[in-house]
Amino acid sequence: MxxxxxxxxxxxxxxxxxxxxxxxxxxxxxxxxxxxxxxxxxxxxxxxxxxxxxxxxxxxxxxxxxxxxxxxxxxxxxAENPNSERESKEAEITVLIRIDKVKKKMYVEHPYSPHLHEIINATRKGFWLKKQHCWVFPGNNENYTGLSQLITNSGYKIRQIILEAPPETSVKQPEHINKQVMSLGSQEKTLLETYSHTILLKRLSPSTRKIYEHFFTVFLMDQRGKEIEHLTYHEIYNYIKAKSRVLEFTQLNQTIAAIKFFYERVMDRERMFFYLQDEKIIKRGSVFIGFDELVDICKKISSPVDKMLLFLYFHVRLEHDEICLIPSNSREMFSDRYRLAGNNQEAIEYFQALFDEIQQMHQPGQYLFENKGEAYQVHDLQQKVYDIIHRYRLKAIYSAQYQYILDATTFSPKTKQMYLGAFMKFLEYHHFRHPTHIRNEEIRDYLVLHREKSPSHQDNMVNAFKFFFEQVHKSEISDKYMIRPRKGFFLPDYFTRDEINGMMSVTHNIKHRFMISLFYCSGMRREELRQLKIGDVDIKSNHIFIRAAKGNKDRYTLFSRHLHGMLKEYLEKEKPVHYLFEGAKSGEPYSSTSMSSTLKRAALAAGIRRRVHLHMLRHSFATHLLEDGWDIRYIQELMGHRNIKTTSRYTHVVNDALSSVKSPFDKMIEQSRGSFTGNGSSP
CATH class of the missing domain: 3.30.780 (Translation Initiation Factor Eif1)
Structure with missing residues (x-):
């Protein structure tokens, strides 16, 4: 019933x-x-x-x-009248109007009321700020009068607040902090000035800048008498740990952010992490494999028990402990106990066929899966699943499982692809043994086999292995087995101004000429230019907005006023729809291969015979800015480098001191007063 x-x-x-x-x-x-x-x-x-x-x-x-x-x-x-009840509740609502005289805006706030929301929305003069939960209107008398009358005539009350200063600039340092800043030593004041100068280069709000400066000032006062630049990680960690006992959660995070900014951005140290709470263990579930894909994987498997285990674990997604306790009379388990995804009748029939085959071949007792007449232990059943994947070399299961894990991370698509590719090749080399069964010595030997690869390739392999072994399979590997390559120091190759001018003069296609010009004038990476939208170029401020660049960070870079005419000509002729540079198919970004081919053809036509690549235009941008005397920190911002050490590579290219050094060969010729003929004849 x-x-x-x-x-x-x-x-x-x-x-x-x-x-x-x-x-x-x-x-x-x-x-x-x-x-x-x-x-x-x-x-x-x-x-x-x-x-x-x-x-x-x-x-x-x-x-x-x-x-x-x-x-x-x-x-x-x-018995009640819902309309009268709603009207009485609505009548109690007070609408708050905040008038910002500096920004000339009005912010309208009110409690939840669909009726009031509809009335304000009908004016079509403001818009709703979802995160701030308020309306914003242009701050003029006409809007204020009309909005006030509309709200009052609808039966609502109004409360008004006038803001003499914008909200984001209202954060002030406490007076006692300002007084103590004056008492700082000359060394601390110099550090604070450097800190403030660096923070101005970042695109942070005024409120955030003041918060950072406030907590860094407190840090300087607390560390007075110490060499701030040379504090060790443990000294900083102990300071933050002590602060965690007296500061609220928000203030503690602001203190950490301010200190990290100084050591990571100003002092160019490695990134620091402060773990003040116990690490939470995240339980990773098994990946779901569709029925048709699973049946295809199981074609090479003869044992019905092995097929059933894979079916229950990867398609039904039961845990190991649930599989261990499945009774031997559970042929109809999907009718009364479990439910398959999509209630696939074909999958149910597949399960029942395997069930009948297991009954006929093995005649289990109390449980469907038994080990010497008893139910499997969780560890033993897990080991059996690993052995099945290894025995039949089921690459598809490994690939699906690891892709599922990578998709839950915040890695970039390129990093995910690189990690998965490197680790799958590693498993294939070891015949798809489960990673927990691969010894540390075998990992080291595999890395040694790839010593002829580039240092960056080897470094990526080590990063991928450390992620899968240590974070996924919780298997710690000593550094003596994870041998990282010795990184070489390579100077960036770049074009001279004459070479770039030469390529421009021989490139007559407007799209190709504008592309090369934009690479050089902005210093963008290849993928950044590919993803550039038409609206990202601001010709009024001569800036280009680069969204979600490397490291998933936005930034601005330069756009030349001398390219305004070329941009207009390009847009009129090519008529891109979405991206600034589009391929043969409208609405899709220009391919990387086509970009590279365009530059190579231009370089060859300009008489440049050495190997060229698109990143050389980015190198040229940074090198020529340094040659023109621009501060390296500005160049770091324009390039989007997290660490200034990356930008400092270009200072080795632009080294005026070396240009004054003469070769001993030149001195020999000068002393011989030009007697050297250079015709290769012997004395």
Missing amino acids: STLKVREIDHRGERKVALFYDYIVNSALDNHTRALPNRAFSSTNKCWYIPFRDDYRDYLEQYYATCEGLEINFEQVK
Whole structure:
């Protein structure tokens, strides 16, 4: 016997009819309810509901008449007028209008009220700020008068606040902090000035800048008398740990951010991490493999037990402990206990066929999977799954499992692809043994085999192995086995100004000429230029907005005023739709291969015979800015380098001191007064 309780409710200011019953998947009552016209689910009330209608009792009795064994209880409600109740609640609402005289804006705030929201939205003069939960309007008398009258005439109260200064600049240093800043020593004041100068280069809000400067000032005062630049990680960590006992959560995070900014951005140290809480262990579930894909994987497997294990673990996604305790009489387990994704009848029949085959071949006792007459232990069953994947070399399962894990990370798509490719080749070399069964010595030997590869390639392999072994499989590997290559120091290759000018003069295609010009004038990476939108180029400020660049960070770079005419000509001729540079198919970005080929053809036509690549234009941008005397920190910002050490490579290219050094060969010629003929003849 099933019971359906029916009750009238007020849902989001509207009258509804709610349906309450015991939720049982695929029951007759549940299926009937899901088929109701205009039904919807309320997460707040945890029930299904339909729009109110005067005859809802007769309507529901007639609708559920075919549902056998159902008792419908219509709960009595107090006679009331929902409209009058809503009107009385709405009348109590007070609308707050904050007037910012400096920014010339009005911010309108009000409690939840669909009616009021609709009234304000109908003015079409402001817009809703979702994160701040308020409206914003241009701050003029016309808007204020019209909005005030509209709200008042609708029966709502108004409260007004006038802001004499913008909210984001209202953060002030406490007076006692300002006084103590004056008492800082000359060394601390110099550090604070450097800190403030560096922070101005970053695109931080005024409020954030003041917060950083405040907490860094406190840090300087607390560390007075010490060499701030030479504090060790443990000294900084102990300071933060002590602060964690007296500061609130927000203030502690602001202190950490201010200190990290100094040591990582100003002092160019490696990134620091401060773990002040116990690390939470994240449980990783098994990956889901679709039925058709799983059947294809199992074609090479002969054992019905092995097939069943893979089916239950990767398709049904049962845990090991659940699989261990499946009774031997569970042929109909998907009818009364579990439910397959999509309720796939073909998958159920596949399970039942495997079940019958296991019964016929092994005749299990109490449990479906038994080890010497007893239920499998979780560890033993897990080991058996590993052995199945290894024995049949099921590359597809490894690949799907690791892709599932990588997709849950914040790595860039390129990093995910590189990690997966490197680790799959490693597993293939070891015949797809489970990683927990691969010894440390075998990892080291595999890395040694790749010593002829480039240092960056080897370094990427080590990063991939450390991620999968240590973070995924929780298997610590000593550094003596994870041998990183010795990194060489290579000077960036770049074009001279004459070479770039030469390539421009021989490139007549407007798209190709504009592309080369934009690479050089902005210093963008190849992928940044590919993803550049038409609206990202601001010709008024001569800036280019680069969104979600390397490290998932936005930044601005330069655009030349001398390219305004070329940009206009290019847009009129090529007519790109979405991206600034599009390929043969409209709306899709220009391919990397086409970009590289364009530069190579231009270089060859200009008489440049050495090997060239697109990144040389980025190197040229940084090198020529340094030659022109620009501060390296500005160049770091324009290039999007996290660490200034990366930018400092270009200072080795631009070294005026070396240009004054003469070769001993030149001195020899000068001393011989030009007697050297250079014709290669012997004395």
